[in-house]
Amino acid sequence: METTTEVIDTQKIRADFPVLDQTINGKQLVYFDNAATTQKPRAVIDALVHYYQTDNANIHRGIHTLAERATRDFEATREAVRAFLGAASTEEIIFTSGTTQGINLVASTFGRKFIGEGDEIIISGLEHHSNIVPWQMLCEEKGSILKVIPVTDEGELDMEVYASLLSPNVKLVAVNHVSNALGTINPIKQIIDQAHAVGAKVLIDGAQSSSHITIDVQALDVDFYAFSGHKIYGPTGVGALYGKKDLLNAMPPYMGGGEMIKEVTFEKTTYNELPYKFEAGTPNIADVIALKAAIDYINTIGKENIAAHEDALLAYATERLLKIEGLRIIGTAKEKVSVVSFVIDGIHPQDIGVLLDNQGIAVRTGHHCTQPLMKRFNIVGTTRASFAVYNTIEEVDRLITGLERVIKMLK
Numbered sequence: 001m002e003t004t005t006e007v008i009d010t011q012k013i014r015a016d017f018p019v020l021d022q023t024i025n026g027k028q029l030v031y032f033d034n035a036a037t038t039q040k041p042r043a044v045i046d047a048l049v050h051y052y053q054t055d056n057a058n059i060h061r062g063i064h065t066l067a068e069r070a071t072r073d074f075e076a077t078r079e080a081v082r083a084f085l086g087a088a089s090t091e092e093i094i095f096t097s098g099t100t101q102g103i104n105l106v107a108s109t110f111g112r113k114f115i116g117e118g119d120e121i122i123i124s125g126l127e128h129h130s131n132i133v134p135w136q137m138l139c140e141e142k143g144s145i146l147k148v149i150p151v152t153d154e155g156e157l158d159m160e161v162y163a164s165l166l167s168p169n170v171k172l173v174a175v176n177h178v179s180n181a182l183g184t185i186n187p188i189k190q191i192i193d194q195a196h197a198v199g200a201k202v203l204i205d206g207a208q209s210s211s212h213i214t215i216d217v218q219a220l221d222v223d224f225y226a227f228s229g230h231k232i233y234g235p236t237g238v239g240a241l242y243g244k245k246d247l248l249n250a251m252p253p254y255m256g257g258g259e260m261i262k263e264v265t266f267e268k269t270t271y272n273e274l275p276y277k278f279e280a281g282t283p284n285i286a287d288v289i290a291l292k293a294a295i296d297y298i299n300t301i302g303k304e305n306i307a308a309h310e311d312a313l314l315a316y317a318t319e320r321l322l323k324i325e326g327l328r329i330i331g332t333a334k335e336k337v338s339v340v341s342f343v344i345d346g347i348h349p350q351d352i353g354v355l356l357d358n359q360g361i362a363v364r365t366g367h368h369c370t371q372p373l374m375k376r377f378n379i380v381g382t383t384r385a386s387f388a389v390y391n392t393i394e395e396v397d398r399l400i401t402g403l404e405r406v407i408k409m410l411k
């Protein structure tokens with residue numbers, strides 16, 4: 001069986017990921033839990049080691065050589081993220097610990113200042129808990145109202161209902177670009193344009209899109225875009241939030257502390273310029289620096305090549321899974337990326353996960369931090385296989401054989 005699709009030489013790419021070269025329970029590891037976190041290429045691991053071995057210093061304030069090197073590399077990542085998102089300026093790129101912090105930052109600053117009693121926030125039925133709970137917390141504090149775009153049987157957003165929810169009362173629309181549970185790609189340009197037509201701002205949760213889809217925040221005209229480094233082959237504990245400059249300037253700071261100030265007196269503190277106003281305290285320097293290695297890695301292969309490769313894996317996996325008796329795919333949207341979620345009649349997803357792991361195959365099972373979505377489909381959870389640049393057709397065959405064994409054992 002071919003291990004390489006037309007666009008990617010996976011054997012060459014796999015050699016860049018040391019973790020893949022191991023056996024689990026006596027079998028070669030198949031890693032299909034990429035929507036939870038991706039594995040790291042050697043370039044990212046090397047960047048972390050290099051920083052700690054040669055450049056470790058606190059940034060921005062030091063004038064010694066190590067501090068200058070660390071600051072230069074930290075800020076080089078900001079420029080790489082700017083280009084990665086198509087932003088106009090590095091002032092619009094704020095480092096965070098990941099998507100969750102990016103969303104919470106917007107809820108705590110933009111939300112607290114610009115969303116009040118009776119105002120409405122629209123999210124969708126496809127959201128991860130991290131794009132639900134911060135808005136619920138804000139609504140509870142402010143007396144604002146949360147509205148939800150329903151999900152169709154195919155796992156797409158009901159755009160007619162969305163249009164009907166929009167009114168001048170809506171201050172913010174917060175939806176994901178790609179659903180982590182189903183892989184649906186949402187029509188975010190349409191969502192943004194329609195929200196802007198009623199004067200609402202838009203936050204896009206890019207946790208699942210940023211490694212697959214080319215992002216151009218200016219062409220999208222999006223107000224906020226958040227993503228996580230660990231889902232784009234970078235380290236954990238780092239991510240970025242894009243925000244339009246005029247909005248970021250109008251927002252109060254998120255946390256108070258060092259770096260985010262211009263001048264402090266006991267009477268009054270003035271705040272630093274963008275983006276530092278939102279980066280209080282010593283940041284996650286090593287992981288920010290290594291994030292650039294991840295972005296460079298993606299750029300070298302080319303996102304369009306990565307997407308084409310993953311699309312081929314998804315199409316092949318979908319076709320083969322559908323031939324398994326009693327298996328139902330949850331999420332059959334026209335536009336999908338990299339994720340296939342399924343249930344098998346009479347078998348709990350947890351049991352599937354454990355028995356696949358026994359065969360060296362790592363998948364995710366459960367609710368995928370999308371409990372309302374699972375409820376929408378009347379299921380406790382799914383088994384989810386999610387693909388990345390280093391996965392192969394041969395591994396999809398292993399999944400299918402593995403599932404056939406699971407069914408034989410349990411039925």
Ligand SMILES: Cc1ncc(COP(=O)(O)O)c(C=O)c1O
Nearest residue numbers: 098099100128130176180207228
């Ligand atoms: C769609 C989506 N949003 C947000 C998050 C949260 O990302 P993080 O845990 O990196 O902050 C995830 C993580 O799985 C996700 O898939």
